[in-house]
Amino acid sequence: xxxxxxxxxxxxxxxxxxxxxxxxxxxxxxxxxxxxxxxxxxxxxxxxxxxxxxxxxxxxxxxxxxxxxxxxxxxxxxxxxxxxxxxxxxxxxxxxxxxxxxxxxxxxxxxxxxxxxxxxxxxxxxxxxxxxxxxxxxxxxxxxxxxxxxxxxxxxxxxxxxxxxxxxxxxxxxxxxxxxxxxxxxxxxxxxxxxxxxxxxxxxxxxxxxxxxxxxxxxxxxxxxxxxxxxxxxxxxxxxxxxxxxxxxxx
Amino acid sequence: xxxxxxxxxxxxxxxxxxxxxxxxxxxxxxxxxxxxxxxxxxxxxxxxxxxxxxxxxxxxxxxxxxxxxxxxxxxxxxxxxxxxxxxxxxxxxxxxxxxxxxxxxxxxxxxxxxxxxxxxxxxxxxxxxxxxxxxxxxxxxxxxxxxxxxxxxxxxxxxxxxxxxxxxxxxxxxxxxxxxxxxxxxxxxxxxxxxxxxxxxxxxxxxxxxxxxxxxxxxxxxxxxxxxxxxxxxxxxxxxxxxxxxxxxxxxxxxxxxxxxxxxxxxxxxxxxxxxxxxxxxxxxxxxxxxxxxxxxxxxxxxxxxxxxxxxxxxxxxxxxxxxxxxxxxxxxx
Amino acid sequence: xxxxxxxxxxxxxxxxxxxxxxxxxxxxxxxxxxxxxxxxxxxxxxxxxxxxxxxxxxxxxxxxxxxxxxxxxxxxxxxxxxxxxxxxxxxxxxxxxxxxxxxxxxxxxxxxxxxxxxxxxxxxxxxxxxxxxxxxxxxxxxxxxxxxxxxxxxxxxxxxxxxxxxxxxxxxxxxxxxxxxxxxxxxxxxxxxxxxxxxxxxxxxxxxxxxxxxxxxxxxxxxxxxxxxxxxxxxxxxxxxxxxxxxxxxxxxxxxxxxxxxxxxxxxxxxxxxxxxxxxxxxxxxxxxxxxxxxxxxxx
Numbered sequence: 001x002x003x004x005x006x007x008x009x010x011x012x013x014x015x016x017x018x019x020x021x022x023x024x025x026x027x028x029x030x031x032x033x034x035x036x037x038x039x040x041x042x043x044x045x046x047x048x049x050x051x052x053x054x055x056x057x058x059x060x061x062x063x064x065x066x067x068x069x070x071x072x073x074x075x076x077x078x079x080x081x082x083x084x085x086x087x088x089x090x091x092x093x094x095x096x097x098x099x100x101x102x103x104x105x106x107x108x109x110x111x112x113x114x115x116x117x118x119x120x121x122x123x124x125x126x127x128x129x130x131x132x133x134x135x136x137x138x139x140x141x142x143x144x145x146x147x148x149x150x151x152x153x154x155x156x157x158x159x160x161x162x163x164x165x166x167x168x169x170x171x172x173x174x175x176x177x178x179x180x181x182x183x184x185x186x187x188x189x190x191x192x193x194x195x196x197x198x199x200x201x202x203x204x205x206x207x208x209x210x211x212x213x214x215x216x217x218x219x220x221x222x223x224x225x226x227x228x229x230x231x232x233x234x235x236x237x238x239x240x241x242x243x244x245x246x247x248x249x250x251x
Numbered sequence: 252x253x254x255x256x257x258x259x260x261x262x263x264x265x266x267x268x269x270x271x272x273x274x275x276x277x278x279x280x281x282x283x284x285x286x287x288x289x290x291x292x293x294x295x296x297x298x299x300x301x302x303x304x305x306x307x308x309x310x311x312x313x314x315x316x317x318x319x320x321x322x323x324x325x326x327x328x329x330x331x332x333x334x335x336x337x338x339x340x341x342x343x344x345x346x347x348x349x350x351x352x353x354x355x356x357x358x359x360x361x362x363x364x365x366x367x368x369x370x371x372x373x374x375x376x377x378x379x380x381x382x383x384x385x386x387x388x389x390x391x392x393x394x395x396x397x398x399x400x401x402x403x404x405x406x407x408x409x410x411x412x413x414x415x416x417x418x419x420x421x422x423x424x425x426x427x428x429x430x431x432x433x434x435x436x437x438x439x440x441x442x443x444x445x446x447x448x449x450x451x452x453x454x455x456x457x458x459x460x461x462x463x464x465x466x467x468x469x470x471x472x473x474x475x476x477x478x479x480x481x482x483x484x485x486x487x488x489x490x491x492x493x494x495x496x497x498x499x500x501x502x503x504x505x506x507x508x509x510x511x512x513x514x515x516x517x518x519x520x521x522x523x524x525x526x527x528x529x530x531x532x533x534x535x536x537x538x539x540x541x542x543x544x545x546x547x548x549x550x551x552x553x554x555x556x557x558x559x560x561x562x563x564x565x566x567x568x569x570x571x572x573x574x575x576x577x578x579x580x581x582x583x584x585x
Numbered sequence: 586x587x588x589x590x591x592x593x594x595x596x597x598x599x600x601x602x603x604x605x606x607x608x609x610x611x612x613x614x615x616x617x618x619x620x621x622x623x624x625x626x627x628x629x630x631x632x633x634x635x636x637x638x639x640x641x642x643x644x645x646x647x648x649x650x651x652x653x654x655x656x657x658x659x660x661x662x663x664x665x666x667x668x669x670x671x672x673x674x675x676x677x678x679x680x681x682x683x684x685x686x687x688x689x690x691x692x693x694x695x696x697x698x699x700x701x702x703x704x705x706x707x708x709x710x711x712x713x714x715x716x717x718x719x720x721x722x723x724x725x726x727x728x729x730x731x732x733x734x735x736x737x738x739x740x741x742x743x744x745x746x747x748x749x750x751x752x753x754x755x756x757x758x759x760x761x762x763x764x765x766x767x768x769x770x771x772x773x774x775x776x777x778x779x780x781x782x783x784x785x786x787x788x789x790x791x792x793x794x795x796x797x798x799x800x801x802x803x804x805x806x807x808x809x810x811x812x813x814x815x816x817x818x819x820x821x822x823x824x825x826x827x828x829x830x831x832x833x834x835x836x837x838x839x840x841x842x843x844x845x846x847x848x849x850x851x852x853x854x855x856x857x858x859x860x861x862x863x864x865x866x867x868x869x870x871x872x873x874x875x876x877x878x879x880x881x882x883x884x885x
Binding site: 071088090102111116 | 256257431432434435436437438439440442443445446447449450451452453454455456460461464
């Protein structure tokens, strides 16, 4: 579904992403991990069109989307959840999701009917139910708890019916219990929607629990990849992280 | 979710219209009627501006230019003697819409403060043109000589009662139209643009086009207000296009509230009442009015209707939602 | 349009010199006022809509000081410092309360102030036009310059305004205070994180900006008649200058102010009814083609 070939991106002499090659089969769930500065967010930004690659191709369903405008890329089915939730602060959860569904269906400019339109409302219900947001449906986006904001952020991405969903640290800023709840929801939505899901994550336990495949990035290239068990036993990976432990005091 | 019931809004509009119409028969007070006509004109100016400010986050300092364009176009057409009132009305609104289209296409691209200043610049440019083009506009005297009002459909606008009912009907029709806009998917799209333009664009929304459309609609409705004012004062004057007119509209919005739908209209009522009241009781208009406005700005910190709404909300639950056209994120800006 | 009159003027050296000098007068006064606006905006990110009223207050304070002491020097100092003090109080008690708020709320506060101040001036000084008259030191015959004549006061005014502008430049570019001001303009949070007491800084900046407006008012005294409405038109013009020059740029304000001044001066000959229009046309064109202004830098 999504393939990265020879991707390269430098910022003023520093290679953020260097000759990267990855394949994400359709319907797969992959975790991308790696120490800070490994190029994970840059990779996402390149895929979603926030950044232009210096070299390389990004193939989505057979088409090279590298360098296309962000909006074009979204239209082709790449959705993204952001590290810092990017929401519509004054809209309630259901309003925001419904409005996003409407935009996706090209109905954002309708003046002569009243919001919401029944079909979009139905889809919004589905999404809220999938993410467990039904309880807070009437809460304004800006009044949501941190966790719910991240969920809503994902919900907005879902509303665009993406073929590929990129989640940038979905559990960031959460306590351990909340993290599990969140990642379970992510897993549930993956199973239900069957899109290709790629997520960046720092919590190793979570990664190894739900990812089918794990890709370890370091210094802008792939250090290792494979099923979780292999990766966690890979000496290079351990070294990369142990090195990180020495530097940062955490894994 | 919002109870965007069409039926409720229609019912309320009809009810209010009937109430307003029966008012002159209940009370002989011409002053009240004049007050309402005046407030209709400025109310439309303020409400249409809030489509931009409160609903879309586009702060325009130059909205008064459409007020003026409506008034002048209408007055000129009627003075020419070649148009009936409905025709002149329609053409004035259309020409203001065209003006808004051209100016909007240039301005809407700019962000925030630059948009505000460019709209102001255009308005003052138009003001200067009005002042200089004496042969057309009468220069700083304005279009004097009154506005001929040939009767149409049995309505004679030289009769104060007819003018009153006409203004009320127009006001309610426009308010209803704005209500429809604000509760439509388009209205929500505008609020998305207001809250997070980046993400809205990311969703595939053509932000430029949406902003331009609302700019044109807002300008058109403002021009309707201008027509009513022109009829009321029997002329069109350059100060309609002076920046103080836009300023007044902004103050009405701030006094009444940017968040609640009817806030600007309430603000128009408040400001007009305050001004009338103050001029009657004291010579020191500036001192009194200024102090009151300061009170609003520093103590209440939001418009009247918004304050009432917030008070109401707090009595329910802390994070309760409310049945309105969404909260203005204008406060939480950089 | 009076194009023949304009052409005739341009052909005549004395007319050109006269017009340039009156253009410079308008220009330097505008520069002082606009530099205050742009300074306050650059650091505090607030558009001081009441700035025109500060100009007016400076003129009136100077008038009274002149009437009382007979010394124009004292009048200038009183005008400048009086308004500076007023500006500091205004900032501390009113503007500081609306720092985070939306620009319209700030506009509302400033507008309320304009109303109050205009009325207060009317109460204290009356609403008829007042005239300071030319101070004795300048009751001299016009000086001949390049074929035209210029009243000595005009030259004094231009010189003083440029001196003030230069002093401002020195303060901003060469002193420690100026360094802090520039840093705050770039990154306000950083400055307070560095332990600099932002309330004092903000008050100082606002005071400086107001001082400039007050000084302009005092300097304008001999050549403009005083009336409670005099703040309005200078306010609008100073916004034009600020926008054209670039918001936050003092050098820009200088260039733009002179440009506008000279345009108005020649414009009043060629397009007497459209003088303001010319100014707004320039503003429109700048905003369309270079919104950040002639010297503007983008504040993120």
